[in-house]
Amino acid sequence: MNEHEAGAKGRTWKQFELPLGLSLFFYWAALPPLEWWPLAWLVPLPWILVVHPHTWAVRRPYLRIWLLGGLFWMAVLQGVRLAHWANYFGLLGLGLYFGAFWPMFVLAARALHHRLRFPIPLAVAVAWGATEWLKGQGPVGFAGAALGHTQLHWLPLIQVADLAGATLVGCLVMVIPLAAASACWGVSSRAARVGWGLVAVALLAGQVGYGWWRLGNLPGRPKKEDEPLRVALIQGSIDTDFGADPMRPRRMMEQYSRLTYEALRKHGPVDLVVWPESMFPMDAVVLDSDASTLAEGYARADLVASQQQFERLVRRLVHSIQSTPGPDGRARGGTWLLLGVVVWHFDERESRRYNSALLFDPDGRLQARYDKMHPVLFGEYVPFGETFPWLYQLTPMSNGLTAGEKPAAFDVEGVRFSVSICFESIVPDLIRSQVVELADRGEAPDALLNITNDGWFWGSSILDLQLHSAVFRAVENRLPMLVAANTGLSAWILPTGEIVAEGPRHDTGFLLAEVGRSQEAQSPARGRQTAYHRVGDGLWIAAAVLSLIGGVMGMRHRYQRKSGRDSGLS
Numbered sequence: 073m074n075e076h077e078a079g080a081k082g083r084t085w086k087q088f089e090l091p092l093g094l095s096l097f098f099y100w101a102a103l104p105p106l107e108w109w110p111l112a113w114l115v116p117l118p119w120i121l122v123v124h125p126h127t128w129a130v131r132r133p134y135l136r137i138w139l140l141g142g143l144f145w146m147a148v149l150q151g152v153r154l155a156h157w158a159n160y161f162g163l164l165g166l167g168l169y170f171g172a173f174w175p176m177f178v179l180a181a182r183a184l185h186h187r188l189r190f191p192i193p194l195a196v197a198v199a200w201g202a203t204e205w206l207k208g209q210g211p212v213g214f215a216g217a218a219l220g221h222t223q224l225h226w227l228p229l230i231q232v233a234d235l236a237g238a239t240l241v242g243c244l245v246m247v248i249p250l251a252a253a254s255a256c257w258g259v260s261s262r263a264a265r266v267g268w269g270l271v272a273v274a275l276l277a278g279q280v281g282y283g284w285w286r287l288g289n290l291p292g293r294p295k296k297e298d299e300p301l302r303v304a305l306i307q308g309s310i311d312t313d314f315g316a317d318p319m320r321p322r323r324m325m326e327q328y329s330r331l332t333y334e335a336l337r338k339h340g341p342v343d344l345v346v347w348p349e350s351m352f353p354m355d356a357v358v359l360d361s362d363a364s365t366l367a368e369g370y371a372r373a374d375l376v377a378s379q380q381q382f383e384r385l386v387r388r389l390v391h392s393i394q395s396t397p398g399p400d401g402r403a404r405g406g407t408w409l410l411l412g413v414v415v416w417h418f419d420e421r422e423s424r425r426y427n428s429a430l431l432f433d434p435d436g437r438l439q440a441r442y443d444k445m446h447p448v449l450f451g452e453y454v455p456f457g458e459t460f461p462w463l464y465q466l467t468p469m470s471n472g473l474t475a476g477e478k479p480a481a482f483d484v485e486g487v488r489f490s491v492s493i494c495f496e497s498i499v500p501d502l503i504r505s506q507v508v509e510l511a512d513r514g515e516a517p518d519a520l521l522n523i524t525n526d527g528w529f530w531g532s533s534i535l536d537l538q539l540h541s542a543v544f545r546a547v548e549n550r551l552p553m554l555v556a557a558n559t560g561l562s563a564w565i566l567p568t569g570e571i572v573a574e575g576p577r578h579d580t581g582f583l584l585a586e587v588g589r590s591q592e593a594q595s596p597a598r599g600r601q602t603a604y605h606r607v608g609d610g611l612w613i614a615a616a617v618l619s620l621i622g623g624v625m626g627m628r629h630r631y632q633r634k635s636g637r638d639s640g641l642s
Contacts (some may be wrong), residue, residue, distance in 0.1 A: 087121055087129075088121075088122065088128065088130050088133065088136070089136065089140070090118075091118030091119070091121045091122060092118065092122065092136075092137060092140050093140065094114075094118045095114075095115050095116070095117075095118040095119060096140060096141070096143075096144040098111040098112065098114045098115045099111075099112065099115045099144065099219065099222075100144060100147055100148060102115070102222040103148060103217055103221070103222060103533070103537070104533035104536030104537060104540075105533040105536070107222075107225075107536075109222045109223060109224075109225065109226070112219060112222035112223065112245050113245060113248070113249050114249070115219065115245070115246070116196055116245070116246045116247075116249050116250050117249055117250070117253055119178075119181070119196055120192060120250070120253065122178060123178065123181045123182050123185055123192055123195065123196060124185070124192060126186060134175040134178070134179065135175075137174050137175040137178055138168075138171050138172055138174060138175050139171070140171075140174070141170070141171035141172070141173070141174030141175070142167040142168050142170075142171030142172075143167065143171070144171065144174075145166060145167045145170040145171050146163055146164070146166070146167035148217050148533075148537075149163060149166055149167070149170075149217075149534065150163065150532070151529040151530070151532025151533055151534035151535075152166065152528070152529065152534065154528070154529060154530040154532060155311070155312045155313070155314070155527075155528045155529070155530070156314050166212075166214075169212060170207060170214065173203045173204075173206065173207045176203050176206070177199050177200060177203040178199075179623060180198075180199035180202055180203060180619035180622060180623060181195045181196050181198075181199035181200075182195075183619065183622030183623045183625065184198055184199060184618065184619060184622040187622045187625040188618070188621070188622045188625070190622075191254070192250060192254070193246075193247045193250035193251045193254060193268070193271075194247070196246050196247070196250055197243045197244075197246045197247035197250075198615045198618055198619065199615075199619055200219070200242060200243055200246045201239050201240075201242075201243045201611065201612045201615040202612060202615040202616040202618070202619040203619075204218060204219070204239050204242055204612075205239055205609055205612035205613070205615070205616060206616060208499065208500065208501070213499060214498060215238070215498055215499060215500055215541065216495075216498040216537040216538065216540070216541050217537050218238050218239065218241075218242050218544075219241075219242035219245050219246070220233070220238045220239065220240070220241025220242035220243075220244075220245060220544070221238060221241075221242075221537075221540040221541070221543075221544065222245070223241060223245065224540050224543055224544075224569065227283065227287060227568060227569055227570060228279075228280050228283030228284050228287060229241065229244075229279060229280065229283055230283070230543075230544070230547055230569055231282060231283035231286040231287060231547065231568070231569075232244070232279055232282055232283065233544050233547040233548050233569075233604070234286070234547055234548055234549075234550055234602040234603060234604055235602075235603045235604060236603070236604060236607070236609075236611045236612070237500050237504075237544075237548055237604050237609065237612075238500060238544040238548065239609075239612055240611075244275060244276075244279055247275065248272050248275050248276050248279075249272075251268045251269075251271045251272035251275065252268070252269070252272040254268035255267075255268040255269035255271075255272060286568070287568055290550065290566075290567050290568050291567065291588070292566060292568070292570075293566065293572060293586065294586045294587065294588035294589075295588075298588055298589060299589065300586035300587055300588050300589060301343045301344065301484060301485060301487040301586065301587045301588075301589060302339070302341070302342050302343050302344070302584060302585075302586055303342070303343065303344045303345075303346060303554060303584070303585045303586070303587060304332070304335040304336065304339060304342045304344070304345045304346065304582055304583070304584055305346050305554060305555070305556040305562045305563075305564070305575070305582060305583040305584075305585060306328055306331050306332050306335060306345060306346060306347050306348070306556060306582050307331070307348070307556065307557060307558065307559075307560060307562040307575040307576070307580060307581045307582060307583070308324070308327045308328050308331060308348070308351060308558055308559075308580055309327075309527075309558070309559045309560070309578055309579050309580045310323065310324055310327065310351070310527055310558060310559070311527045311530055311559065312525070312527040312528045320353075321353030321354070322353070324351055324352075324353045325352075325353045327580065328347055328351055328352075329389065329392070331580055331581070331582050332345055332347075332393060332396075332582075333392070333393075333396050334582065335582040335584070336393065336396040336397075336398060336407070337396060337397060337398065337399065338399060339398075339399075339582075339584040340396070340397070340398025340399060340404065341398055341404040341406070341407070342407055342584070343406070343407060343408060343484060343485055344407065344408045344409075344410060344484050345393060345407055345408070345409050345410070346410045346521065346523065346554070346556040347409075347410065347411050347412055347523070347556065348412050348523045348524055348525055348556045348557055348558040348562075349412035349427065349429075349493050349494050349523045349524050349525040349558070350412050350413070350414060350427070350525045350558075351411075351412055351525065351558055352411045352412065352413045354381070354382050354385055354413075355378075355382070355413065355414040355415065355416055356379070356382050356413050356414070356415045356416070356428070356430065357375050357378050357379040357382065357415075357416050357418065358379075358415060358416065358417045358418070359372065359375060359376070359379070359417075359418055359419075360417055360418065360419040361418070361419040361420045363419075363420045365420075366418040366419060366420055366423075367418050367419060367420065367421055367422045367423040368423055370418060370423075375418060383436075386409075386411070386432060386436055387436035389409070390409055390432055390434065390435070390436040391436070393407050393409060394406070394407060394434055405434055406434050407434055408431065408432065408433055408434060408439075408484050408485075409431075409432045410429060410430070410431050410432075410482065410491075410521075410523070411429070411430050411432070412427075412428070412429055412493065412523045412525070413428050413429075413430050414426070414427060414428070415428040415430075415441075415443070417474075424474040425473055425474060426443040426444070426473065426474055426476065427443070427444040427447070427473055427493055427494070428441055428442060428443050428444070428476075428493075429441070429442045429480075429482075429491045429493060429523055431482045431484070439482075439483075440480055440481070440482045440483070441480065442476065442479070442480035442482070442491045442493070443474075443475070443476025443477070444473070444475065444476055444492075444493040444494065444496065445475055445476040445477070445478075445479070445496065445502065445506075446475070446495070446496045446499055446502055447473040447475050448494065448495055478509070479491075479506035479507075479509055479510055481510050481513075481515035481517055482521070483515075485589075486589055487518050487519065487587050487589055488510075488515060488516065488517045488518050488519075489517055489518070489519050489520070489521040489554075490503075490506050490507055490510055490517035490519075490520050490521070490551075491521050491522075491523070492506070492520065492521070492522045492523075493522070493523055493524065494522075494523075494524045494525065495524075495538065496522070497522045497524070497538060497541050497542045497545055497553075497555070498537075498538060498541040500541075500544065500545065500548060501608065501609055503520065503545045503548070503549065504548060504549060504604060504605060504608060505608075507520075507549050507551070507605065508601075508605050511601075517551060518551070518552075518587060518588070518589075519551055519552045519553070519554060519587045520542075520545060520546065520549065520551050520552070520553040520554070521553075521554045521555075521556075522542060522553065522554070522555045522556070522557075523555075523556045523557075524538065524555065524556070524557045524558070525557075525558045525559075526538065526557050526558060526559050526560065526561075527558050527559045529559070530559070530578065531559060531560070531577050531578025535557070535559070535560055535561045535577060535578075536561065538557075538561075539555065539561045539563055539571075539574075542555050542563060542565060543565055543569045543571065544569070546565045546566065546567055546568075546569055547567065547568065547569040548602065548604045549567075549602065549604070549605070550567045550602050551567055552564070552565060552566055552567055552585075552587055553565040554585050554587070557575065559577075559578050559579075560575045560576055560577045560578060560579065560581075561574055561575055561576075561577060562574070562575030562581070562582075562583050563575065563583070564583055564585035564586075572585070573585065
C-alpha cells in the first residue's frame with residue numbers, strides 16, 4: 073500500500089465508520105441504563121456524511137452498516153442473554169435481525185434524497201419513520217428502545233405521540249437537528265438557511281406548544297372525593313431459572329401472598345389486587361371434551377382433579393385476601409383478584425397452552441379471561457415447532473404457546489381495564505387496536521393494565537425499555553397505564569405519561585394505584601378518540617411506500633448506469 077492509498081483509507085474511515093459509530097454511541101447512551109437523553113438530538117447529525125455523498129469510497133458499505141447496527145442492538149438488548157445460555161444465540165440473532173434495519177434506513181434515506189430530491193432532513197425523517205415502523209411489525213416485531221423513548225422524562229415533548237404514535241417523536245428528534253444543521257452550514261443560499269432555521273424553530277415550538285396545551289387539558293390523578301378504584305400492584309422478585317427447583321412454586325406462592333397481605337394491611341381497603349404474569353404457582357385446566365382419555369394420553373379423571381385443586385387454591389387465596397385487616401384493624405372484603413396463569417385446554421386430539429390473565433370476584437368465581445395475543449418468538453414459541461416438535465428440545469421451552477384471538481375488558485366495580493401481557497406493551501398497534509375494538513364493542517376501557525414476568529432479565533435495562541414503552545402506550549391512547557411486573561419495574565402511569573409511582577428494580581414491593589370511576593374525558597367510546605386511534609400507522613405506511621418508490625428508482629438508475637458501462641456508452 074502506497075502513501076496515497078493509506079491516506080485515502082484513513083479518510084474513508086473518518087468519513088464512514090467514525091460518523092456511524094458516533095451516531096450509534098449517542099443513541100445507545102441516550103437509552104437505559106445511562107439515559108443521557110440530550111445525546112439523542114445528536115444522533116441524526118453524523119448521518120449527513122453518509123446520506124449526502126452520491127458515491128462511497130468503501131467496499132461493501134451496507135455490510136459495514138449492518139454489522140455496526142447489529143453490535144448496537146446487541147448492546148441495547150444484552151439483558152436477554154441472562155436467564156439461559158441458549159439466549160446468547162438469541163441475542164446474536166436479534167442483533168443481526170434488528171441490525172439489518174440500519175442499512176434499510178440508509179438505503180431509503182439516500183434513495184429519497186438522490187432520486188426523489190427530498191432535502192436531507194425530510195429524507196432522513198421519512199426513512200426513519202418507515203424503518204422504525206417496519207421494525208415493529210411481524211412475529212419478531214420490537215418497537216422498544218425507539219428514538220422517541222429517549223425523551224420520556226421531558227413530558228411536553230412526548231405528547232405528540234397521541235397524533236401518530238411514539239415514532240412521530242423519534243422523527244421530530246431526527247428532523248429538527250438536521251434542519252438546524254442545514255440552517256447553519258448545510259446549504260449555500262442565505263434564503264435557504266433562513267428557511268431551514270424557521271423550520272427547525274417552528275417544529276420545536278409546535279412540538280413543545282402542543283405538549284403544554286395537552287398537559288393543561290388532560291386529567292391528572294383521580295380526586296379522593298370521586299372515590300377512585302384502588303388497585304394494589306404486587307411485585308415479587310423471582311428470577312427465571314431453568315434449573316430443577318422443586319421449591320420454586322412454594323416460594324412464588326409464599327412471597328406473593330406475603331406481599332399481598334402487607335399491601336392490604338398498609339393500604340386497605342383495596343378494590344383489586346394484581347399479580348404479574350405466570351406468578352401463580354399452578355396451571356389452570358379447561359376440558360373441551362367429555363372423553364375419558366384426552367390428548368397426549370391424559371386421563372380425564374386426573375385432569376379434573378388438577379382442575380379442582382387449582383380452584384381450591386384460588387378460593388383459599390381469595391378468602392385470605394378478604395379476611396386480611398386494613399390499617400384500622402378491620403377486614404372489609406370486597407377485593408377482586410387478577411392473576412397471571414398458564415391455562416391448558418385439552419380435547420381428544422390436542423392440548424393448547426395459553427398465557428392468560430384471569431379475573432376473580434370477591435367470592436373466588438372466575439369473571440373474565442384474556443389470552444395473550446402476541447406470543448414472543450423464541451421466548452414462547454418456535455416457528456414450525458408444531459410441525460417439528462423436536463425443535464423445542466433445542467430451547468428451554470417444553471412446547472409452544474397458542475395465541476389468543478381477541479381483547480378482553482375486565483370490569484371491576486364499573487371500571488373497565490384493557491389487559492395485556494408481557495411484551496405486548498411494546499407493540500403500539502396491538503394496544504391501539506385492542507382499545508379501539510373494545511370501544512367498538514361498547515366496552516371502552518377506562519385504563520390499560522399490563523402484567524409481566526421480567527424475571528428473565530435479572531434486573532437489567534430491559535426492564536426500563538419495557539417501562540418506557542408502557543409510558544408511550546398511555547400517551548398514545550390517553551388512558552392511565554398500570555404495570556405489575558415480577559422483579560420490576562411495576563408502575564402507575566397517567567395519560568400524560570407521568571409516572572406517579574414506580575416499583576423497585578430486581579426487588580420485592582407493592583404499589584397502590586388509583587383509577588377514576590368516571591373517565592368520560594378519556595374514553596374512546598365517548599367521542600374522545602385520539603388521532604392515533606383514528607389513523608393508526610397510516611403515516612408510517614405512507615413513509616414506507618415513499619421509501620420503496622425511491623429505492624426502486626435507485627435500483628433502476630444503478631441498472632441503467634451498469635448497462636451503459638457494459639455497452640460502452642459510459
